[in-house]
Amino acid sequence: MSVRRPPGTLAAAALIARKDLAIEFRTRSAFLAALTFSLIAIVIFFFAWDATAVGAVDLAPGVLWVIFTFSGLLGLHRSFGVEEADRAIDALLASPVDREAVFLGKALANLAFVLGVQAVAIPAVALFYNLPLTRVIAPLAGIAVLAAIGLVSVGTLFSAMASNTRLAELLLPVLALPFFVPIVLPAAQSTARLLSGRPVVEAMSWLRILIAFDIVFVVACALAFPFTLED
């Protein structure tokens, strides 16, 4: 029974994130579901679109952020679903890692998931709607990352809360979607300005709101997370 030194918060979070990504890589269940949903949604929006009434750059931001919001929920639901399946969460919580590390690890894995979906969905939307992606790819990627941080912070917290209930699949969107609004709104507004060819500086006011909500949600969710695990 030699003395052990458990990993610190960041190292433990990295371990948990790597484990979650390994599970997702093996099963690919949530990622494939999210990709399928994204592509079907893009096609449906495309065929429902009257190009003579609405311009592509006016419609595309809405399409993008509807897709990111709902496909993200698929990954977020899986996040704690794998822990609940055989109560693996008990082993995780009984281990000497901080609760904050569990939150951070889960959020990092969810962030990779959402960014992965975005990496496929953004070019797909650009292709369908003939968007000038190369001109705005860097700032658009920045907006996508900033919004993903906010979405996974809120989503990870509510995924933990909902996972312990019988109605987890229903409860997660009901709890999370209202809190997604302050993230999705500035993200969609910033995206609209970029795609319509306006300078990045015109989107700065929305980006500041997005960054502010990111900070609030990351801090608040990390602080609230340990309480969601109490019986």
Next chain:
Amino acid sequence: MPLAAELAAPNAPTAIEAIGLMRSFGRRVAIRDLTFQIRDGECLALFGPNGAGKTTLLRVLAGLLRPTRGTARVAGVDLPGGADARAVVGLISHQTMLYAALTALENVEFSARLYGVPDPRAAAVRALDRMRLAERADSPVRSLSRGMQQRVSIARAIVHDPRVVLLDEPYTGLDEGGASALSDALQSSRSAGAALVLVTHHLSEGLALATHTAIMRDGLFVQYEARGTLGVDAYRDLYRDAVAR
């Protein structure tokens, strides 16, 4: 008739201490006013009917539940405590607490890393070997039988050589070989100074390991004593009387 397990040295350090421990869920009191002490190298076998509060007691001792009242200490740290208390505890449940998509080795190694075990891969291989499962180390957990999954779960729980091992129906699903491997691992942990709390419905398995026994009913210990020379049949009579009262 199994002989009583050898008692630990009377001056061995206290591994687990509960004083007036109570835990309720809303109005329902799951455990009430429990006071006991377990020293390093001792094994408390905990018997009782379903709903007696045994699992709740283990979850409190594992730091998964906060006591409503009273004090529980593991290795001198008040529970639910921090990393120091959790680092010395190994938890085995009737649920395997494993990730089905990962291999047996990956599950145990992940646990070893969480506990900061040096050379986690080698420690995981050793733990699986102790549970006689080394040849299935690279099999995904979902492809293993229920008994094999339980053995992986036990390897996961003992990979960090815990000072306190909490076992909730650990023999569930184990075949004869698995049960024997578990008993050997527990005896070996006890010999190395680990304290065990074993919740089981199987009197013979519990009594074979126990230095102390307790019978729980309605959240209370209705019997608690150092293990004497009472045989399984005699203890079964005692158990029936205790839970029927």
